Amino acid sequence: xxxxxxxxxxxxxxxxxxxxxxxxxxxxxxxxxxxxxxxxxxxxxxxxxxxxxxxxxxxxxxxxxxxxxxxxxxxxxxxxxxxxxxxxxxxxxxxxxxxxxxxxxxxxxxxxxxxxxxxxxxxxxxxxxxxxxxxxxxxxxxxxxxxxxxxxxxxxxxxxxxxxxxxxxxxxxxxxxxxxxxxxxxxxxxxxxxxxxxxxxxxxxxxxxxxxxxxxxxxxxxxxxxxxxxxxxxxxxxxxxxxxxxxxxxxxxxxxxxxxxxxx
Numbered sequence: 001x002x003x004x005x006x007x008x009x010x011x012x013x014x015x016x017x018x019x020x021x022x023x024x025x026x027x028x029x030x031x032x033x034x035x036x037x038x039x040x041x042x043x044x045x046x047x048x049x050x051x052x053x054x055x056x057x058x059x060x061x062x063x064x065x066x067x068x069x070x071x072x073x074x075x076x077x078x079x080x081x082x083x084x085x086x087x088x089x090x091x092x093x094x095x096x097x098x099x100x101x102x103x104x105x106x107x108x109x110x111x112x113x114x115x116x117x118x119x120x121x122x123x124x125x126x127x128x129x130x131x132x133x134x135x136x137x138x139x140x141x142x143x144x145x146x147x148x149x150x151x152x153x154x155x156x157x158x159x160x161x162x163x164x165x166x167x168x169x170x171x172x173x174x175x176x177x178x179x180x181x182x183x184x185x186x187x188x189x190x191x192x193x194x195x196x197x198x199x200x201x202x203x204x205x206x207x208x209x210x211x212x213x214x215x216x217x218x219x220x221x222x223x224x225x226x227x228x229x230x231x232x233x234x235x236x237x238x239x240x241x242x243x244x245x246x247x248x249x250x251x252x253x254x255x256x257x258x259x260x261x262x263x264x
Contacts, residue, residue, distance in 0.1 A: 017124040022152020025071030030255030033073040033149060035181045037172040040079035040110055042187060042243050050082055052113050061117035063249045064154070068123045072253050073149040075179060076156045077172035078114060080106025100164035104131060107168060111158035112136060124153040130162030130171070142178045149179065169227035177234050184236055185252055186223055187243035192260035193222055209261045228262070238262040 025032070043060070045053035067074060083106035084099075111127045118125045126148050127137035137158060138144065148155050160171040169186075176184045190198055191206055193215075198204040212232035216225055222240050231238055241252050241259030251258055 017119060017122065018151075018153075020124070020152075023069050023071045026254075028254050029070055029072060031072065031182045031253050033075075033179065033181050034253060035075045035077065035172050035176040035179070035184050036249070037169060037184065037186045038076060038078045038114075038243070039188070040082035040106065042189070043078070043110060043113070044082040052082065052110065057113060057117045058120075060243075061114065061121045061123070063246070064118060065121035065123050066247070066250050067253055068152075068154065070250060070253070071152075073152075074154045075145070075149070075175055075181065076111075076114065076154060077168055077175060078107055078110040078156065078158070079168045080104070080110055082106075083109055097164040100160075101131075104159040104162070107160060108133060108137070108158045111156045115156055118154060124151075125156060126153050127156045127158055130157070130159040133159075145175075146179055155179075167224050167227065169223045170230065173227040173230040173236065176236055177230070181236070184231060184238050185249075186238060186240045187249070188222060188240060189242065189244065191242045191258075192240050193220055193262070207260045208257065209263065212262055212264060215262050231262070232264070235264060 038060070043052050043056055044050055045056040064074065064076075080103045084102050108127075108129055108131070111129075115125045115127050128140040128145055129137045130140050132139050140157065140162075145155050145157075157171065157175050160166060160168050161174060172184055172186075175181075193207050193210065194204040195207070196204045198206075212228060215223075216228050216232070219225070223238065228238070230236075239252055239259055239261050241248055243249070248258060
């Protein structure tokens, strides 16, 4: 029977997905439960673009379906920069809190789109929002999210922390602590963390690993300082890797040495 918390959408949602037993865990996996942070821009397919590109959305869902088949418990936090960025709105005179709430709603749009794409790949999924929008998603309840993981469902955390002035990076770090994830993965458009911008400096060198203190003190722009400090204080490792290489998401959950690891 479908539980009362179900809010699936699309032709493959509902009992047909919810009654299927979760896949057995691949013995090669290094991680049992992770949080994956995806930028909103990753869904638009082009640098500086806007909106949601259907092919990019589908390809991302196919990649995640492979991770689901391996038996990993996955929580996803999606940004909203492809639709609206709060800081940009504030920079042109909009009230910062108001613009941040608009950005949170943009993450809800992205989360619902990703849910639909995942369910079309046969992945049972729930969207939980930090803002109360019960017509389209569950409210965020930590114990319910953990129960979804235990039942083999992916959980997409939308609307950030529900508070202005906090980024979706911070939301991803916070959810990682709350649901006892083993690592926070940040998918980006570059291979990892470099000593300088690899786009403008062809001689840039990528770090295989770095400490939290260096990450914070050097003001590495991959993730904001609040999120990095939260991870450092709670000993939550961060892995930064390139999203657009096919198979990379599964490689990182299997523990392959790709990207950059930030840890103590």
